[in-house]
Amino acid sequence: MADAAIGTEEKTGGITRREFLYYIWGASIALLAAQSAGLLIWFLLPKFREGEFGGNFILPLESIPGVNAPPNNFADGRFWLVNLDSNDPNDLFQPAPEDPPEMVGVAAIYKVCTHLGCIYPWIPANNRFECPCHxxxxxxxGxxxxxxxxxxLDRFAMQFLDIDKNPIPGSESPLVDDFYQPVPIPDGAAFISVNTGARKLGPSQTLLCDFAGNCP
Ligand code: FES
Known part of the structure; x- marks a missing residue:
């Protein structure tokens, strides 16, 4: 009976209906495989180009401000570069008892307020960042x-590069309690690379105004 059924299967354009269904099924599998391969390639490719927020910013060493000087603003990368030395405190630094024993080096600080995400400026008259929103x-x-x-304030990962833009070993931002610490400028550094795709959230420490007893 089955042979009889196959024998009588209707032919369309030179192929049987069963062959036609096989072709459709094969084409569906091929399409699914192509979609999966495309997704995999898209996933593996870097999503952000150099110099674009979410990617790496490579800046000459001259971009770094002086020690404990006002920060330098990099609007495209949405970060500030600061150059800290807690051994040389001044009005910009207001040391607190909870501070680590030493804070020396460069840090890249995210320009978005940790409250509700406003962009905040550096206010030279008050020597601090002040958010205009609240x-x-x-x-x-930070x-x-x-x-x-x-x-x-949150910080981005950084690393120093030599004159050929090769990473200088040991000059990556160290992580302490899951937060990027400042990096001292190493010998032979010619560039700094800031990775705006690698951000760590700032910790919740006691308000500095509490130490001074002048919280509003
Ligand atoms: S968003 Fe900055 S204080 Fe509210």
Whole structure:
């Protein structure tokens, strides 16, 4: 009976209906495989180009401000570069008892307020970052002075490069308690690379205004 059924199967354009269904099934499998391969390639390719937010910014060493000087602004990368030395405190630094024993080196600070995401400026007259939206204030290293900010400003990963733009071993931002620490400028550094795709959230430390007893 089965042979009889096959024998009587209707032919369309020189192929049987069964052959036609096989071709459709094969084409569907091939299409699915192509889609999966495309997705895999898309996933593996870098999503951001160099110099584009989300990617690496490579800047000459001259981009780094002086020690404890006002920060340098990199609007395209949405970060500030600061050059810290807690051994040489001044009005920009307002040391706190909770500070690590030493804070020396360069850090890249995200330009977005940790409260509700406003872009905040450096206010030279007050030597600190001040958010225009709800009044949060931050020290030069990004530590919060006044709320409502819930935590210190976020930081990006950095590394120093030599004159040929090769990474200098040991010059990556060290992680302490899952937060990027400042990196001292190593010998032979000619460039700094800031990875805006690698951000760590700032910790929630005591407000600096608490230490000074002048919180509003
Ligand atoms: S967004 Fe900055 S204080 Fe609210």
């Amino acid at each position: 009044g949060s204030k931050y020290r030069l290293d 530590r919060r002075i006044e709320s409502p900010a819930p935590r210190t």
